[in-house]
Amino acid sequence: MTGKRCWRANNMPTEFFMPMKKPPTITHQQKQVTIVNDKPVFYEPDELKAARAMLMAHLGQHAPKRAYVGPVRLLVKWCFPLKGQHQDGEYKATKPDIDNSQKLLFDCMTACGYWKDDALVASLIAEKFWAALPGIYIRIEEL
Structure with a gap:
């Protein structure tokens, strides 16, 4: 398919900012494990559940009408609240x-x-x- 583009689900980029007091810092890798009947059972600690719920609530407000179906470029800017001597945008x-x-x-x-x-x-x-307005900026565009 040289020189031709595939059909596109979304012609315009999806772009938004999700303001939040503090972006989540807990990671997906922080799932916990316990043993039940001699078998490992993985579960999410409360902090991870809360971070997932917060992200789902914010992201749900900006979901595209149609899902992307081809390759995309994702730009994510994690903006953390200013601390100490740090400057906005540093x-x-x-x-x-x-x-x-x-x-x-x-x-x-x-x-x-x-x-x-x-x-x-x-x-x-x-x-x-570091940012005066903490949150997460997201831009998605089709390639």
């Missing part, structure tokens, strides 16, 4: 690790119908900042 080079932050966000976006599978994210730009 890159945040401290925990949480940015790669760990993406999984819970992707899972919630999938559950909200942004796409059928987050494997469609072919290009990812993720950044962390």
Whole structure:
């Protein structure tokens, strides 16, 4: 299919900002395990459940009318509340690790119908900042 584009579900990028007092810092990897009948059972601690619920509530307000069906570029800007001497817009080079932050966000976006599978994210730009207005900025565009 050189030179031709596939049919597109969404012609316009999806772009929004979700203001929140503090973006979630707990990661999907922080699931817990317990043993029941000599078998491991994984569960989400309360903090992870709360973070998932908060993201689902915010993301649900901005879900596209039709799910993306082809490859997309996802831009995510994690904006954390200002602390100490940090300036608005300054890159945040401290925990949480940015790669760990993406999984819970992707899972919630999938559950909200942004796409059928987050494997469609072919290009990812993720950044962390200190910000006067904390929250998460998201932009999705078809490739």
